[in-house]
Amino acid sequence: MNRSSALKLIFIAAAFAGASLAFYSSRIGRLERVEASTINETTIAAGSDPAKSRAAFSESVKVFFSARCSNCHPGGDGPTQGDTMTPHSMEIKRGPDGRGIGEQKCTTCHQDINLDGDGLPPGAPNWHMPGEANKMAFQGISAGQLCRNLKDPLKNGGRKSAKDAVHHIATDPLVLWAWTPGNGRTTPPMSHADFIKKMNEWVDNGAACPE
Numbered sequence: 001m002n003r004s005s006a007l008k009l010i011f012i013a014a015a016f017a018g019a020s021l022a023f024y025s026s027r028i029g030r031l032e033r034v035e036a037s038t039i040n041e042t043t044i045a046a047g048s049d050p051a052k053s054r055a056a057f058s059e060s061v062k063v064f065f066s067a068r069c070s071n072c073h074p075g076g077d078g079p080t081q082g083d084t085m086t087p088h089s090m091e092i093k094r095g096p097d098g099r100g101i102g103e104q105k106c107t108t109c110h111q112d113i114n115l116d117g118d119g120l121p122p123g124a125p126n127w128h129m130p131g132e133a134n135k136m137a138f139q140g141i142s143a144g145q146l147c148r149n150l151k152d153p154l155k156n157g158g159r160k161s162a163k164d165a166v167h168h169i170a171t172d173p174l175v176l177w178a179w180t181p182g183n184g185r186t187t188p189p190m191s192h193a194d195f196i197k198k199m200n201e202w203v204d205n206g207a208a209c210p211e
């Protein structure tokens with residue numbers, strides 16, 4: 001990654017954190033109030049183009065809504081599967097930490113790599129979904145709601161460092177997996193590079209949200 005795209009990604013993270021007055025960190029195991037970010041929708045609005053921003057978001061949101069991403073980001077308490085986003089077989093539930101309940105831990109079946117063959121589980125390192133406290137649902141909500149959630153630290157990643165939030169979108173194996181899902185599964189409607197580019201465009205132009 002070159003320096004300017006790294007900076008832009010930090011910018012995205014700051015935009016996520018900056019939408020609220022307070023940004024909470026749980027790195028030491030409890031909620032801790034830290035200083036509000038100076039970057040927010042108002043401060044980055046100078047020279048921005050809300051129409052261009054909204055257009056960029058409306059493009060990139062197709063990735064969030066694609067089955068490969070949305071299957072791990074359901075509205076309910078269990079993952080979904082396939083392009084039809086049907087409930088995961090065997091009544092798998094997320095559990096408090098998103099790693100499954102009891103014997104049905106995600107990594108009992110999901111390995112670090114895709115197991116190729118019909119009916120076999122896909123895989124990537126640290127396979128899990130968001131936990132009960134912060135479900136980060138992409139299913140069952142509008143593009144505008146998803147956009148606003150992304151900027152709300154209490155709904156999306158605010159309880160962790162900005163660095164972690166950047167990490168998930170740009171480099172997290174679970175996000176990258178969506179473009180190499182194995183076993184003939186479809187991939188999101190644009191490349192990972194174009195996705196990051198559109199997300200940057202969204203932030204650079206003021207992180208405006210569709211209705």
Ligand code: HEC
Nearest residue numbers: 071072079081082099100104105106109119120121128129
């Ligand atoms: C008992 C084994 C088992 C457990 C436990 C399990 N899975 Fe799965 N999972 C599978 C199999 C097998 C598939 C593949 C189904 C197919 O493609 O036909 C799958 C598919 C998926 C998919 C769909 C991939 C896609 O985009 O089509 C997701 C998402 C998923 N699992 C998430 C999870 C999560 C999160 C957990 C833990 C909370 C979990 N699974 C626990 C066996 C399991």
Ligand code: HEC
Nearest residue numbers: 064068069072127128129130156157164165168174175178
């Ligand atoms: C195998 C499950 C899985 C898949 C597939 C997945 N995610 Fe996630 N996603 C997670 C988990 C788990 C978290 C919570 C991360 C955490 O709290 O550590 C998360 C969090 C996020 C966040 C919140 C930002 C943050 O890090 O706090 C965004 C944005 C996101 N995912 C986008 C995507 C996109 C876009 C895709 C598809 C290209 C995708 N995810 C695919 C599991 C998944």
